[in-house]
Amino acid sequence: MLNVKRGLKSWKRIVRDEVHNIKPYIPGKPIKEVKEELGLAEVYKLASNENPLGVSPRVKEVLTRETVNINRYPDGASRSLKRSLSDKLGVKEDMIAIGNGSDGLLKVIAEAFLDNNSQAVISYPSFVEYKFVSQLMGTQLIRVWMKNYHQNLEALARGVTSKTKLIFLTNPHNPAGTIFRKDELEQFLSQIPDDVIVVLDEAYHEFVQDESYPDGIEYVKQGYPVIVLRTFSKAYGLAGLRLGYAISAPDIIETLMKVRDPFNVNHLAEKAGQAALEDKDFLEATIRNNEQGKEYLYTELDKIGVGYVPTQANFVLIRTGVDSIKMFKELLKHGVIVRPGKPLGYPHHLRVSIGLPEENEAFIRGLKLTLE
Template structure:
């Protein structure tokens, strides 16, 4: 065939493939160095829970069997933890898969999807994949502009995504503001609240949207085991919604979509409350150190309720990114979010944070 592109569905040519953070192994190969640290993808620097690792060891000899397609034990554990019936949950191969299932379940071509920008790029990807139309609303002072999002809603709007805390800024939507926002949204519009970083939040005005699920069938909450639980490599996330919504999403869910090892590790991770607190404490203390360091270096940053910080270097972030790579440190450049002088840096262990600051200070001094 002369032009194979003609075979492709028209919508896929509008897609911008997701570019993940640079892997440690790739940097070590390229630069011939060892001991590279990755502060780019908001992973848990402590790794997974010891209980999750033990669960993986116990389950490894069972991988010749298909996993439980219903994720019975994981749903049961989530139900106990969040005080909701098990029919309020859907489990996915990461929240990325759940986002895709939401698109496949609810979006028709030309319908509108509203989300803030900058925010998680997968919202745009899923919208375009389904041939729907993305409507982006700029953040106001790095925070979701809920009033403007509400004003953008029309009769063709189907979905609204709210990332709370927001990636890449780490800012939150106030619980009361979110409730008032919902009162402005028509009944035929679904509101998806992505709480990937929920476990890190300390702000008293923050309220999880899980409470709203109990009151409003339009609300869908997403969470993940990839961040504080340290299971990013296993790919497991979950959605929380009214049973009627879950039943619809299950119509497009692939059978056996969450592997056996991921299910076992996620159950164990949920039960390990001590490790969860330890992981939270590392981030809270790390943010204090980084905030103090940024103040000393006279660098602007956005106070964060997540495990990362959005930082203004006042110079080309990609140049600094390349210099940090040579120092064995991987961060995320802000140009992909429309902020070419900013970076997003994940909070690491105390040793990793100190190494990052020392390298950053050296690089900035060299460029004065």
């Protein structure tokens, strides 16, 4: 007779060491769960930097129409979406890779270039996915501390060694919301060896209002070893469909295509992405709502004397001065879900997504009650 207990124990010895050392990603709490746990009738989620306006009406129409085709495999090459992005961005189709969100593309990049004899350079704190994909491949991480909530590009360049294969930058930065300027990026790129790839994550680029902000695609066109990542999850409101894309030199894109899963983007996501690109009015409304919400939060936070980091994204990093987990739990009681800063590297901060006016007002009310 099979010894089931013995079998359940013995499998653990074959797990890769890298996997044992990884801590699972903990997403923001869903609204339904908070309502059930605390018995609240109204809950506002400002934790995951989602689009508070929802999705474009065009996207809704396309999704309804395309449900009849979900019995078929999607176009594995995402040709239609690549064509639309090529026209919008002014790059050739062979310079574009489509992925299951930016997260999926980050994993593909790591699998293509990293191993246990290499190094990756990241800012700290920064988006946790860079650490995850590097750890998964057994890669040594070189962490460079942020400087006044900004990425220290000079120190990042000094962190490069003969073993460095990838450098992860994020512009705007998550979770600080700050940016680096064109001149800073150009100075940085001039110091990076040709055999080191710079991954430039621009997930929040649509929200940037600062004219000194560099468009990473221009540096791809100029021949720098750069991979630009962008997403439909934020400004376009397609977080639930998981859709992102990468722009780089054709030979780099070809390398990534060797590693990706077949049919890595589902049919509805691809069609929704095309529709989202066509709806300029929805994108403009999204950016307008974000700017208005940002100014409201700045004004109210100034009134109550709570510090914050001026942002170029759709969230604000707020300096509460108290333990972020405690503050997070207190705000939950008032029906507001935010992101505690401790898991993000800022233990006395909260990251708050910019929502609709009523959501922003609910956060300020909850914050005032929590600070009393």
